[in-house]
Amino acid sequence: MKLPNFKKYLIEKGGLSEDDFNQIRSFIQTKNVSQNQFLLSQGAVCSHFFFVEYGVLRFYALNSEGKENILQFATENWIVSDRGSVFYQEPSTYNIDAIEDTLTVMLDENFVNEVAKVNPNFRKQNEILLHNHIRHLYKRISLLLGASAKVRYLDFVNTYPDIMLRVPQWMIASYLGITPESLSRVRKTLAKENFKA
Amino acid sequence: MKLPNFKKYLIEKGGLSEDDFNQIRSFIQTKNVSQNQFLLSQGAVCSHFFFVEYGVLRFYALNSEGKENILQFATENWIVSDRGSVFYQEPSTYNIDAIEDTLTVMLDENFVNEVAKVNPNFRKQNEILLHNHIRHLYKRISLLLGASAKVRYLDFVNTYPDIMLRVPQWMIASYLGITPESLSRVRKTLAKENFKA
DNA sequence: TTCACTTCTTATCATAGGTCAATGCACAAC
């Protein structure tokens, strides 16, 4: 099983050596998800974190009227999961499905512990990654609280130009918290403005 | 320096023993902030995490028009900080000030390392707390994406009944991403509904 | 080719929530 991205991630972000990586190879479990298949469905208990080796996942909730709210896209090198479900064995209120055919590495609490045994530094690195994640979420909340649909869209385009190209526009609208129609309008006015400038 | 909440936190949530706590006493630094004083101002580098021993802090951003968006309130036993600033020495884009006179414990990266030396289990516990934090942020994002002002307000009241009583209403409006006028109207309709029921 | 299906756009109308301005309270300072 070749997992170039996962290996690179553990070495560059996790602080592991090539050797360390070889030692943990046996713990690695992967899972394929084809397009439109679910990795996690509302109501199920989520037992793993999913690292995306290749492909695109979406992580979303359904609100009381059944509307999908996309909380996160996950492309290569991202990790998604319902953390509450992993740590407390609660049924999840979220869904994860695949936007493209995707290969994931399944990580659980035990995996982190095993890696930490091989290289104790990993835990520290992992902590920094978690803080980083929190930071991104605060930025997102900040935009949702105080920025117009247009500003949020522009930020998305700048932050995730790659995702832009791989997911349909209506999903981006959902991620931004607006309707596809509104996003269409935002794009139209932006196009006009650029034409003038 | 008596820090009953901080001690309790490290023992209950951090997995430390009474003994462990006594060993790290010497690393503990505290800071008092009186009402309306700043703990962090936009543009400064934030070097610490702040644990609230008593009091209330608010963590907020200013949007492009200068409007405050409150990202987080922190009462007893909460930790706030601009994580990007702590880990990467970047100037912060956020502000933290005190809503009540507050006593904080100042934590930095080194603190975590020292505690982990005394009790290696701490790092693992800390990781779980971080995951929990992430979970709460996703819930918040989910509400901002898909719930009306009324629903968000009701959720706030249920989740943070204590904070309700300690911060002015216009700050709650800011936390919810609406104007004080709108919150006033939401409360009015809720009052009517309760009267009928 | 046609048909079905999805995505994106456009137009019209509806509404939640924003903006602005006035009023009413507390509470503190004097």
Added chain:
DNA sequence: GTTGTGCATTGACCTATGATAAGAAGTGAA
């Protein structure tokens, strides 16, 4: 007492975005 300052409420109006419905363009299967 008076004056001021900050907060909550209310009302009149405005606007960004939602809802609905209809078309247009792309894609893939039969």
